[in-house]
Amino acid sequence: xxxxxxxxxxxxxxxxxxxxxxxxxxxxxxxxxxxxxxxxxxxxxxxxxxxxxxxxxxxxxxxxxxxxxxxxxxxxxxxxxxxxxxxxxxxxxxxxxxxxxxxxxxxxxxxxxxxxxxxxxxxxxxxxxxxxxxxxxxxxxxxxxxxxxxxxxxxxxxxxxxxxxxxxxxxxxxxxxxxxxxxxxxxxxxxxxxxxxxxxxxxxxxxxxxxxxxxxxxxxxxxxxxxxxxxxxx
Numbered sequence: 454x455x456x457x458x459x460x461x462x463x464x465x466x467x468x469x470x471x472x473x474x475x476x477x478x479x480x481x482x483x484x485x486x487x488x489x490x491x492x493x494x495x496x497x498x499x500x501x502x503x504x505x506x507x508x509x510x511x512x513x514x515x516x517x518x519x520x521x522x523x524x525x526x527x528x529x530x531x532x533x534x535x536x537x538x539x540x541x542x543x544x545x546x547x548x549x550x551x552x553x554x555x556x557x558x559x560x561x562x563x564x565x566x567x568x569x570x571x572x573x574x575x576x577x578x579x580x581x582x583x584x585x586x587x588x589x590x591x592x593x594x595x596x597x598x599x600x601x602x603x604x605x606x607x608x609x610x611x612x613x614x615x616x617x618x619x620x621x622x623x624x625x626x627x628x629x630x631x632x633x634x635x636x637x638x639x640x641x642x643x644x645x646x647x648x649x650x651x652x653x654x655x656x657x658x659x660x661x662x663x664x665x666x667x668x669x670x671x672x673x674x675x676x677x678x679x680x681x682x683x684x685x686x687x
Contacts, residue, residue, distance in 0.1 A: 486656025487610065494658030500668060501644035501678040502572050502601045503528075509682055512597040515567030520555075522548050525570050538566065555587035556580045564593045572601045576620045577612045582630055585683075589634045592685040598635075600683065602627055604643070604676035605650045627679045638684040645677030646670050653677055 489496040506513070506529050514533035517526045523537045530537075540561075541549035553560035555571075556578050569588055575581040588598045602622045612618045622630075624641045631639045645653075649668045652661070659665050 484607070484654065484656045485661075486658075487607070488656065489607070489609075489653070490656045490658035490661070493656075494660035497649055497653040497657065497659055497668060498573070498601075498603070498606070498678055500659050500665075501680070504644065504669075505601060505642065505678070505680040506570065506599060509597075509599055512599060512682070513568050513570065515596075516565065516593075517568040517570065518551070518566050518591070519570045519572075520574055521546065525572065534568075553587075555584035558583065558587040558590045561587055561591045563590050565591050567593055567596045569596070569598045571598060573603060575600065576603045576622070577609070577616060577618055579617060579619050581620060582633070585631055585634045588683070589685055594685055594687045596685050598681070598683045598685075600631075600681040602679040602681070604679050605645065605653065606677070607654055607656070622679050623676055624673065624679055627681050631681050631683050635683040636686065638686055640682040642680045642682075643671060643673050643676040643678065644680065645675045646672035647675050649677050650675040 486493060489498065506525055510529050511533070513526065513530045514535075516536040516538060517530055517534045518538035518540055519526050520540050523539050526534055526537050538550045539546070539548045540551050540553060540555070542552070542554045544552050551562070555561070555574070569592060571588060575584055578584045588600070592598060604621055604623060606621060609618050624643050628639060628641045631641075646668070652668075659668065662668065
């Protein structure tokens with residue numbers, strides 16, 4: 454029996470026990486925000502990104518790099534960071550200390566960094582596997598890449614209209630893709646649950662929820678953020 458037929462039988466058997474959903478919950482086809490809730494407060498994915506960086510704060514040290522700006526290095530690096538680097542794909546960013554393209558590893562210096570913070574970037578690079586090789590190239594032996602990837606998410610219209618919004622990854626695809634480059638030195642974590650996924654798709658901010666702590670319960674079937682710690686071998 455196919456999956457859909459099995460589900461039809463299950464629904465018929467259990468329909469009388471289901472909790473009713475108020476019509477209001479299903480009436481609106483427009484989200485609360487199409488900007489991830491940025492104008493309302495802290496976007497839900499940012500809560501997870503910052504939780505991941507806080508959990509790996511000791512990795513943010515030495516010569517550390519971020520893309521476009523160094524906000525998270527400054528927020529989490531403290532005195533452990535000796536040099537702040539900013540990567541930008543094209544010239545013109547006044548904060549950039551290095552111009553290069555992750556998806557073209559040959560444009561990047563080799564064995565250069567102790568830490569690379571790469572948040573919400575690989576989803577917008579079509580050749581994201583080359584970008585993973587770029588991360589590996591630019592790290593020193595023993596260096597760490599702290600990477601976050603979008604899982605369940607609306608399209609980022611800003612990125613789609615400029616360079617593209619290509620991918621949504623899972624813990625499995627992230628582990629395989631990074632493992633091809635970094636070998637066994639890869640750890641993957643997920644953040645999110647059904648409540649978080651629904652709220653994030655609606656564009657609600659953390660401040661919109663009556664109990665924000667509910668966001669921190671992890672259900673691996675609802676991966677809002679996939680986070681990767683990848684270490685370059687010595």
